[in-house]
Amino acid sequence: MDLRKTEENIFKGLMIASTLAIALCTGLILVTIFVKGFSALSIDMITQTPKGGFYLGKEGGILNAIAGSLYLASGATFLSFCMSMPVVVYMNVYAKRNSGFVSLVRFFLDIMSGIPSIVYGAFGFSIMLLLGLRASLLLGIISVAILIFPLMCRAIDEIFKMIPDELGDVSYSLGATKFETGFKVLVRQAMPGISTAILLSFGRAIGDAATVLFTAGFTDSLPGSLLRPIATLPLAVFFQLGTPVAEVKERAYASALILTIIVLAISIIARFLCRKFTVHIIK
Amino acid sequence: MDLKSHISVKNLNVYYGAEHALKNINIDIPDRRITAIIGPSGCGKSTLLKSFNRLVDSIEGVKVTGEVSVDGENIYGPDVEITHIRKKMGLLSQRPFPLPMSIYDNVAYGPRIHGTKNRKVLDETVEKYLKIAHLWDEVKNRLNKPASKLSIGQQQRLCLARGLAVEPEIILGDEPTSALDPKSSRAIEERFMELKNDYTIVIVTHILRQAKRLADYVVFLYLGELIEHGPAREIFENPKEEMTKEYIKGIIS
């Protein structure tokens, strides 16, 4: 009896310790960027593009990177979603249950999501060279979409896997086709999970630096065309952090703070939307 | 009893991979009667029921041989329209599964996918079948509320209304009362008794008393084999096979 109680306490202790460790790390990161970046945060930072001498500590802001990142992440998330849904619906609705082919696809997706993002960047870059293209918003969107595709696909797939078979059977037994069952019934049931998966992927897309380094390039102007390079927040952080000027370094932290706030805001909005989607869910 | 057959099963075999779940089944399910499929757990009752609307062959590795004819058409034939076959049958499962939408949309789902768009027609259909399922009075003021908020007993009646709304000829029930409280179970049984004049009803049940109360015709399965089938009175009062006798007395279960 005592032994079991000790065991229970040990595991409880471990759980509390790891929760605290994670909370502490998150807290420290937030405090660091807040303390180091808050003083450099100004209205100019979010409403201006870099002016002459911005990287030497003169005036201007990072609106170019904010806008660029939002365009890029939204575009990539959208593109990746358009690629993921058919794959997920195929795996969970069209393919037979417990199909070996589907397990193989899942296996490859898992491998793909383990590949470091710099590899996707390098891959995109070599294709770019091969076709003689220049870095642009479009190429950035495509590369990042490929980067987040396996993550999004598997996240949505796991949601679909959790839906009991009976729910699909109900729809089939009423004479529904696979298409109707997939898109009118199962997608609704999976809605909260799908919105979480989109959010997760968006976070990954907006935060990635390595993929966009070669494929989207960098520029001081606002995004204007799909075929021109754009600036992104992670690269703005990277470049500013690399200068010896103290003010610019501070701005790097301010940029990181802005990036964090954007991701946070999107999580909160998504939570809110998620609640709207759960009303009809069958438990 | 002279019974017209509605579903006719010939030499039906179902395999889950290497497992031979149904062994050479031959039966005729009588038209506009309640047929009860009884037998111990794992004997293949659900498998037999699902082979009537071809839900079995959506599982990888399932092999089906033989014939199941509904209204004389072999549903395992090469050019059958599967959605058309399924539309002829309503299914009630062990646990009610409402669709993730409102009460109204649950009942309207079937008619909508089969092409009914007119709002007035849909309203009438929804009301009609909710009334037949004796659910209308309880939900008429909250048709747009989520179906998941109903009690389990109400959900099962909703599933019945939803199945009836596609105007099937056959109602299949896989232990449709086993998740319900006694009052809700009785409600479902009463609906079956009312509906049997217009529909062919096939239910799987574990409860012998329920089979006695409802069934006109009984099918007894044991380890994937059809042991005995016939009019309910004969099976319960005068079973021919030793195994059936033992099952009915509760010796094997």
Ligand SMILES: Nc1ncnc2c1ncn2[C@@H]1O[C@H](COP(=O)(O)OP(=O)(O)OP(=O)(O)O)[C@@H](O)[C@H]1O
């Ligand atoms: N999806 C499946 N894959 C593999 N084997 C299965 C599957 N479904 C059922 N079986 C097997 O087929 C046999 C018949 O199962 P079935 O579900 O038809 O039995 P049942 O009579 O409905 O049992 P119960 O009364 O417990 O519901 C069982 O031996 C079962 O293990």
Ligand SMILES: [Mg+2]
């Ligand atoms: Mg069963």
